[in-house]
Amino acid sequence: MALLQISEPGQSPDPHQRRIAVGIDLGTTHSLVASVRSGVAECLPDEQGRVILPSAVRYLLDTQGKTRRAIGFDALAQQAEDPQNTIVSVKRFMGRQLADLADAKSLPYQFEDQPGMVGVVTVAGVKSPVEVSAEILATLRQRAEDTFNDDLFGAVITVPAYFDDAQRQATKDAAQMAGLNVLRLLNEPTAAAIAYGLDNRSEGLYAIYDLGGGTFDISLLQLSRGVFEVVATGGDSALGGDDIDHALAEAALMDAKMEAITPQDKRAVLVAARAVKEKLSTDGHAHLSCKLSGGMLSVSITRERLQELSKPLIDRTLVAVKRVLRDAKVKPDVVKGVVMVGGSTRMPAVRDAVGAFFGQPPLTDLNPDEVVALGAGIQANQLAGNNDKGDHLLLDVLPLSLGLETMGGLVERIIPRNTPIPCALAQDFTTFKDGQTALAVHVLQGEREQVEHCRSLARFELRGIPPMAAGAARIRVTFQVDADGLLSVTAREQHSGVEASVVVKPSYGLSDDQVASMLREGFTTAEADMKDRSLREARVEAERMLEATRTALAADGDLLNAEQRAEIDALMGKVGQRCDWGDLEALEAATKALAQGTEAFAAQRMNRGIRQALAGRTIDQV
Ligand code: ADP
Numbered sequence: 001m002a003l004l005q006i007s008e009p010g011q012s013p014d015p016h017q018r019r020i021a022v023g024i025d026l027g028t029t030h031s032l033v034a035s036v037r038s039g040v041a042e043c044l045p046d047e048q049g050r051v052i053l054p055s056a057v058r059y060l061l062d063t064q065g066k067t068r069r070a071i072g073f074d075a076l077a078q079q080a081e082d083p084q085n086t087i088v089s090v091k092r093f094m095g096r097q098l099a100d101l102a103d104a105k106s107l108p109y110q111f112e113d114q115p116g117m118v119g120v121v122t123v124a125g126v127k128s129p130v131e132v133s134a135e136i137l138a139t140l141r142q143r144a145e146d147t148f149n150d151d152l153f154g155a156v157i158t159v160p161a162y163f164d165d166a167q168r169q170a171t172k173d174a175a176q177m178a179g180l181n182v183l184r185l186l187n188e189p190t191a192a193a194i195a196y197g198l199d200n201r202s203e204g205l206y207a208i209y210d211l212g213g214g215t216f217d218i219s220l221l222q223l224s225r226g227v228f229e230v231v232a233t234g235g236d237s238a239l240g241g242d243d244i245d246h247a248l249a250e251a252a253l254m255d256a257k258m259e260a261i262t263p264q265d266k267r268a269v270l271v272a273a274r275a276v277k278e279k280l281s282t283d284g285h286a287h288l289s290c291k292l293s294g295g296m297l298s299v300s301i302t303r304e305r306l307q308e309l310s311k312p313l314i315d316r317t318l319v320a321v322k323r324v325l326r327d328a329k330v331k332p333d334v335v336k337g338v339v340m341v342g343g344s345t346r347m348p349a350v351r352d353a354v355g356a357f358f359g360q361p362p363l364t365d366l367n368p369d370e371v372v373a374l375g376a377g378i379q380a381n382q383l384a385g386n387n388d389k390g391d392h393l394l395l396d397v398l399p400l401s402l403g404l405e406t407m408g409g410l411v412e413r414i415i416p417r418n419t420p421i422p423c424a425l426a427q428d429f430t431t432f433k434d435g436q437t438a439l440a441v442h443v444l445q446g447e448r449e450q451v452e453h454c455r456s457l458a459r460f461e462l463r464g465i466p467p468m469a470a471g472a473a474r475i476r477v478t479f480q481v482d483a484d485g486l487l488s489v490t491a492r493e494q495h496s497g498v499e500a501s502v503v504v505k506p507s508y509g510l511s512d513d514q515v516a517s518m519l520r521e522g523f524t525t526a527e528a529d530m531k532d533r534s535l536r537e538a539r540v541e542a543e544r545m546l547e548a549t550r551t552a553l554a555a556d557g558d559l560l561n562a563e564q565r566a567e568i569d570a571l572m573g574k575v576g577q578r579c580d581w582g583d584l585e586a587l588e589a590a591t592k593a594l595a596q597g598t599e600a601f602a603a604q605r606m607n608r609g610i611r612q613a614l615a616g617r618t619i620d621q622v
C-alpha cells in the first residue's frame with residue numbers, strides 16, 4: 001500500500017501560499033514601504049497615490065479633550081502653527097539622551113530626559129522617540145495590510161550603517177510597538193545595493209553615496225560569494241540638500257539686494273529656493289519668487305549659477321568619500337559600481353562630480369527616494385521564504401569592537417570590529433583571589449585598550465562561584481551578536497555551572513561622529529595604548545604576586561626566620577614602590593626578584609603541606 005501523506009489541520013503545506021512581507025525605510029524626513037509583487041519590488045502608495053509618508057507625527061487634543069494624532073502629510077500641514085507638538089526628524093532622537101543632541105536648543109521641542117532615552121513633551125504627554133516612530137511604522141503597516149487585504153507576515157526595517165546597539169534596539173522596539181514582526185534590521189546602504197541587484201554581480205567593492213536633505217552618508221560594501229559586508233562608513237551628519245537651499249536663498253537675496261527679516265521671510269525664501277533647485281535638476285533655468293515683508297523677491301537663476309553655489313558642498317562630500325577610501329586602503333578605481341541614494345543625487349552636478357571622481361557613471365536608474373525601501377522589500381521577500389532562488393545570506397559587520405574589563409582597568413577584546421554578524425565568541429577567565437565567589441562582568445565597546453576610553457555598555461555579576469584557589473575557577477564568557485546587531489553576554493563557571501547573563505540594551509547611543517572619533521582615536525593611539533597596556537599588565541602581575549605572598553606569609557610565616565622574613569618584606573616593598581612608578585622594566589624586575597626570593601619559602605610550604613596531608617597515614621594509604 002502506498003503511503004499517504006497527512007498533515008495537521010491548518011498546517012498543510014500549500015506551495016502557492018505566499019507570505020506577505022514588506023521592507024520599510026524608516027527615514028529621517030520621510031518613510032516608505034515596499035513589497036515584491038509578481039516578482040518585482042515596488043513601493044506601496046497611500047489612497048491618494050503617494051508612496052512617500054513624511055516622518056512627522058502631530059499630537060493634539062480634540063474638542064472633548066481627547067488626544068489625537070495626525071501622521072504624515074496631515075501632520076506637516078499644521079507644523080507651522082503647532083511646531084511644539086509636531087515631531088519631525090525623530091530618527092535623530094532614537095536611542096539618544098538629551099546630552100547626545102547637540103542642537104536641542106535650536107529645536108522647537110520641550111525635551112525631557114527620561115531614563116534611557118530623551119522624551120518630547122506634547123499636549124498628549126511625554127512621547128518617547130520609540131513611540132513616535134511606532135506611529136509611523138503602524139501607518140505603513142496599515143497601508144500594506146490594506147493593499148494586500150491580509151495580515152503581514154513580517155517586515156525588514158532599514159537603519160543607517162552607523163546605528164549603534166541602542167539605536168537599533170530602539171528601532172526594533174518601535175516596530176514591535178507597531179505590531180510588526182521584525183524579520184531583521186538591514187543597513188540602508190546594503191538595501192540600496194540589493195535594490196540594484198548588485199548581489200548578483202561580480203565580487204568586489206561597491207560604493208553607496210547617499211545625499212539627502214540634511215545628511216550625507218558614504219558606505220563601502222564588499223561583495224563576496226553573494227554576501228555583502230560593510231567595509232567602511234563615513235559622511236557628515238550635517239550636510240545635505242538643505243545647505244544648498246540656504247546657499248541659493250542667500251544668493252537670491254543678495255542679487256535682489258533684499259533681506260529676509262522675519263522668521264516667515266526666512267522660511268518663504270528657503271521654500272522657494274528648494275523648489276527652484278529641484279526644477280533646475282531638469283531645466284536650464286528657473287525663476288525664484290516669493291513674497292517677503294519688504295516686498296516681492298524675484299530673480300532668475302540658471303543651472304550654471306546653482307552649480308557654482310553647490311560646488312563647495314559637493315566637494316565636501318567628496319572629501320568624506322576620500323577619507324572612507326583611505327580608511328579602507330583602496331583607490332577610487334577599484335570600486336566596481338556606485339549607487340546613488342537620496343533626493344539630492346537627482347542634481348546633475350552631484351551625478352557629474354561623483355561620476356568624475358570614480359571614473360564611471362553612477363547607478364541612477366531607480367528612484368533615489370525609493371531605492372532603500374525597494375531593497376528592504378526584496379530582502380523581506382527572501383526572508384519570508386517566497387524566493388524560489390533560495391535564501392541568500394546577508395552579512396553585516398560590527399561597527400566597533402566589543403570586550404570586557406579585566407584586571408588593571410584594561411579591555412580584553414572579545415569580538416573585534418568588522419566581524420561579520422551574527423556571531424558568537426567566547427573566552428575563558430578565572431578568579432584573582434583565593435575563595436573568590438563573585439565576578440563582576442563589565443561589557444565595553446570601542447577600540448582603545450583602557451576602560452576609561454571605551455564606552456560602557458553593561459555591567460553584571462556572576463555570583464555563587466564555589467570557593468576555590470585563585471586561578472582554579474573556569475569562567476567562560478560568551479558574547480553573542482544577533483543578526484540585528486544586538487548583543488547578549490553570558491558568564492558561566494564551568495565546574496559548577498553557575499551562570500549569569502545580560503542582553504545589552506544600552507541606555508543611550510553614540511553619534512556617528514563619536515563612532516568615527518572612537519575609531520580614529522583607537523588607530524592613532526594604538527602604540528601609546530600598547531605601552532600603557534604592558535604597564536598595566538605588569539601591575540596586575542605584581543599585585544597578584546604580592547597578594548599570593550601575603551597569603552603565604554599569613555599561613556606559613558612561622559617557617560621563616562627573622563632574616564628570611566625581612567628579606568621577603570624588602571622585596572615586597574620594592575614591588576609596591578615600583579607599582580606607582582611609570583617604569584615598566586623596573587616593575588617587571590622587582591616582581592621577578594620577589595618571585596625568585598620566595599622560591600625557597602614556597603618549597604618549604606609545599607613540604608609542610610605534604611607532611612600534613614600524610615600525617616597519621618601509612619604509606620599503603622597514599
Ligand atoms: P533624507 O534622506 O534626508 O530624508 P531625501 O533623500 O528625501 O532626504 O532627500 C531630500 C533632499 O532631496 C531635499 O534637499 C530635496 O530638496 C532634495 N531633492 C529632492 N528632489 C530633488 C530634485 N529633483 N533635484 C534636486 N534635489 C532634490
Ligand code: MG
Pocket residue numbers: 027028210212342
Ligand atoms: Mg535618506
